[in-house]
Amino acid sequence: MTDTKSQTPSPTDQTAAQVRFEDFGLSPDILRALTEQGYVHPTPIQAQAIPVVLQGKDVMGAAQTGTGKTAGFSLPIIQRLLAHANSSASPARHPVRALILTPTRELADQVAENVKAYSRFTPLRSTVVFGGVDMNPQTAALRAGVEIVIATPGRLLDHVQQKTINLSQTQILVMDEADRMLDMGFLPDLQRIINLLPKQRQNLMFSATFSPEIKKLAASFLNQPQTIEVARSNATSDNVTQILYKVSEEEKRDAVSFIIRERGLKQVIVFSNTKIGASRLAVHLVKQGVKAAAIHGDKSQNERMVALEDFKRGEVEVLVATDVAARGLDISEMPCVINFDLPYNAEDYVHRIGRTGRAGAKGDAISLHTDQDERLLVDIEKLIKQKIVRLQLSGFVATSVHTERTKPARERFDAGSRHESGSRHDARPARGYQPPREKVDPWFLKPYTPSTTASLPVATAQAEEVSAAKPQKRAALLGGLLKARS
């Protein structure tokens, strides 16, 4: 909902800030919804996208999350559906006329909430469709009739198969976070869905980055699209201060709680590369009295929802997340994000830190890195075309250890407890000497041994081969798509 909030204009916003939502010729019913929410001025992407979408043109939009993208496409879509009412259909029948696809369930839910809010005073109906929850309520809503459907691809196709949805009248298609959908291997699903739609339709595609693959996708799906680009692609916001702290693998968890305590953070997302890592870190933080919760794909949809709601309400102060939350999640006023792990994919770094410094506000992006991360760091700095500031985590002493197994960790534990002024060590003195637990995550704990160091170049070379092959495979897929269409 922070999407369209008017903001302190930065120099580049000045023209946009002078425009008002009233200037677009939107229906009074839409303007009323906007007024009630206190939205007066469009964000730059909204100012650019709304008129173009209203004209019925295809759009290729490059926009980071937090730029007001959702309102940028949903407001004009609602307007178009209102203006071109289905005269032929009986009033009881509401065919799906606009379809909005998103990569994650949470994002689908949020977009749906926004669409509902903007169309509140119109006769248009909308519903959201995604997996992990009971199909029946969705089926009931679709039966009752909706003009706008917001969906994740898998469950949508499920409904198609069950014949509980009819897409033969869909005039507008939106692909939100298209780059993410490609990354997640949704291309075949996208193609299947598009084949179900009328050939004559309006297509809107939004992507945080303009990779060659995205351009190919745009070329195959869009019809003479108008390009809208607000932020430089792959650029990080100037409002975000990026910091790096070098720590050892064993120190990471304590470093996170140290940073949270030291800065008095009350709203922070911590990104972990693994689901198990996210869960463990959350448990660790809770044990230290931090109000933390984990959100990742192994949690039930209900748990994910509850964690997100609690976080938005402030009941949870630290949300430990995998990349399920890297893109799209609309969480307002995020002053800080922490990378517990550096992401494997440099683009994900951009998305993660895009969770902060939004809508003109300042933000901090703090990343922990270890010796093993050097390569990832190089990739990231190459992508964002800047060096990230390396700082010392001054005053930090690890008080507990990741694993009790490695000798260096134990030494650090002893050293830490001697210098530490707090009493956590005294409260639980036996902790450092317990025998190792049975289930040790091999990925998480990589001991420093000469043999692993020696084998590293080989492993790296293999990894390069794989990642080099991937785009080609995608390109081949896209090529097939192009041929199939022509």
Added chain:
DNA sequence: AAAAAAC
């Protein structure tokens, strides 16, 4: 290497 998404 991981994560996400349909049952």
